Amino acid sequence: MNTPEDFQKCVEAAARDPQNLGELANADAVGTAGSAACGDMIRLWIKFKEQSGKKVIDKATFQSFGCETAIAVASLATELIRGKTAEEVLAMSPEQLAPSLGPLPPVKIHCTQLVETALHSALQPQSAAKPVQVSAPAPSPSLVDKFTQPAHPGGQPKIIFKKS
Amino acid sequence: MSNSITPQSEMRQVLEMFPGAQRAVFRRYHIGGCASCGFQPDETLAGLCLRNNLDVAEVIRHIESSHQQDQEMQIAPAELAALREKGAVRLVDIRTREEFEAVRIEGAVLFSQTLMQEILGRWPREELVVIYDHIGRQSLDAAAYFLGHGFTNVRCLRGGLDAWSVEVDTKLPRYDLEYAT
Numbered sequence: 265m266n267t268p269e270d271f272q273k274c275v276e277a278a279a280r281d282p283q284n285l286g287e288l289a290n291a292d293a294v295g296t297a298g299s300a301a302c303g304d305m306i307r308l309w310i311k312f313k314e315q316s317g318k319k320v321i322d323k324a325t326f327q328s329f330g331c332e333t334a335i336a337v338a339s340l341a342t343e344l345i346r347g348k349t350a351e352e353v354l355a356m357s358p359e360q361l362a363p364s365l366g367p368l369p370p371v372k373i374h375c376t377q378l379v380e381t382a383l384h385s386a387l388q389p390q391s392a393a394k395p396v397q398v399s400a401p402a403p404s405p406s407l408v409d410k411f412t413q414p415a416h417p418g419g420q421p422k423i424i425f426k427k428s
Numbered sequence: 429m430s431n432s433i434t435p436q437s438e439m440r441q442v443l444e445m446f447p448g449a450q451r452a453v454f455r456r457y458h459i460g461g462c463a464s465c466g467f468q469p470d471e472t473l474a475g476l477c478l479r480n481n482l483d484v485a486e487v488i489r490h491i492e493s494s495h496q497q498d499q500e501m502q503i504a505p506a507e508l509a510a511l512r513e514k515g516a517v518r519l520v521d522i523r524t525r526e527e528f529e530a531v532r533i534e535g536a537v538l539f540s541q542t543l544m545q546e547i548l549g550r551w552p553r554e555e556l557v558v559i560y561d562h563i564g565r566q567s568l569d570a571a572a573y574f575l576g577h578g579f580t581n582v583r584c585l586r587g588g589l590d591a592w593s594v595e596v597d598t599k600l601p602r603y604d605l606e607y608a609t
Contacts, residue, residue: 332578373481374458407454407461411522411561411570412541421605423530 271372274365278336283343288325295386297378298334304374306338306382312350321345321353326382334375337362341379350387356380433491435474435484439467448494451572455497456490457482458576501571503583505595508558518557520547522570523589527562531600533592536560539570553579560585560592562605 288309298305306328313322324342328335341361345353358376359367361383368376405413433442442449454461459480467476477484503511511517512535519536520543521528528538537543539559551557557579561567567584574582585592593600 372458406466407450407569407573407576411566411573412539412544420524420526421607423527424604424606426602426604 271366271369275333275336278339278362278365279332282335282339284323284325284339285327286325287327288323291325293386295382295384297381297385304334304378306334306378308338308342308379308382308386310386315347318349320347320349326379333368333372334378336365337376337379338382340364341383345383353383354387433473433488435472435477435488437473438469439471439473439476440469442473442491443469446491446494448498448568449491451501451569452491452494452497453487454576455572456576457487461573461576498568501568501575501582501584502564502586503558504586505592508583508585508592509596511556518551518555520557520559520570521589522559522561522566527603527605531589531593531603533560533589533597533600547574548577551579554581556581556583558583558585561588563590564588 288311290311291309292312293310294307295310296305296307306326309325310321311323312319314320324345326338326342328338344361344363345356358373358380361376361379433445437445446452450460453459457480459476460466473487474484476482477487508517517535519533520539521532521536522539525538528536532538547557557574559567559570559574559582561570561584564585564587567588571582571584587595589600590602593602
């Protein structure tokens with residue numbers, strides 16, 4: 265069983281030299297998950313090819329912001345799904361996308377779910393697309409809302425310098 | 429309302445009792461930072477932990493120590509001034525552009541969506557980053573946000589730019605904000 269230290273080493277190794285990073289020209293499918301505001305956003309590009317009468321993934325690339333674990337998972341997953349059909353990829357669990365990392369700590373499961381969500385977004389027919397639960401909706405102000413949105417709804421404040 | 433939280437406490441109650449709880453929860457568990465990892469005010473602590481596969485007792489202990497954690501995130505103006513004399517400190521100003529253009533600490537960069545992506549994507553996670561606002565309220569949330577993203581040395585300026593103007597650089601004018609009613 266992987267220790268937390270083993271996990272961190274695997275993540276750092278995968279994130280240090282990420283595979284398939286960047287936009288893929290002429291991609292057949294694109295999927296996005298997460299929120300740029302959160303920093304945990306992944307976008308995947310997928311190109312298919314015909315192989316033995318089946319349409320399989322020829323190449324997948326990604327862009328990610330922020331989380332090292334999400335980058336590691338996306339790097340490993342984009343390698344792993346090569347040669348698979350869309351149906352085969354959609355049947356994979358988040359844990360199967362980056363098996364070499366071992367079981368993820370609870371706090372990092374969010375990262376594999378992001379990659380899974382982006383894959384579903386890219387590969388699932390729009391009519392059959394189901395929302396993949398990254399987490400529950402949050403009507404509460406998020407942490408990022410608290411420091412990026414105006415503190416007062418009355419518009420821009422006027423700056424009044426104090427007399428020294 | 430009791431003065432302690434239990435697994436059945438709703439997140440609304442948790443945040444009322446421990447204003448630093450959201451920062452604490454995001455720093456350690458990456459929950460509550462944005463809409464994709466957030467929670468609902470009527471969600472219980474037990475429900476939140478179950479959904480994220482967390483030990484609720486451990487989470488309660490972590491939240492109960494959140495005030496101390498907030499204290500540790502802050503840096504005093506004099507301490508920041510001393511560090512700036514020794515070497516470069518990345519300074520991030522999260523106030524409005526109007527405030528930034530009116531008065532700022534030399535060398536600070538104005539926070540924006542673009543800068544956030546640059547920080548998350550490119551800034552070394554172990555380097556000291558100090559975030560400041562006007563009076564030191566929102567910068568706690570901002571520092572917790574980046575700590576939750578794996579940055580290990582993010583602090584916020586205690587008392588904000590106003591305290592800096594009083595304690596370090598008295599030439600910087602102090603100001604108030606007046607909102608239209």
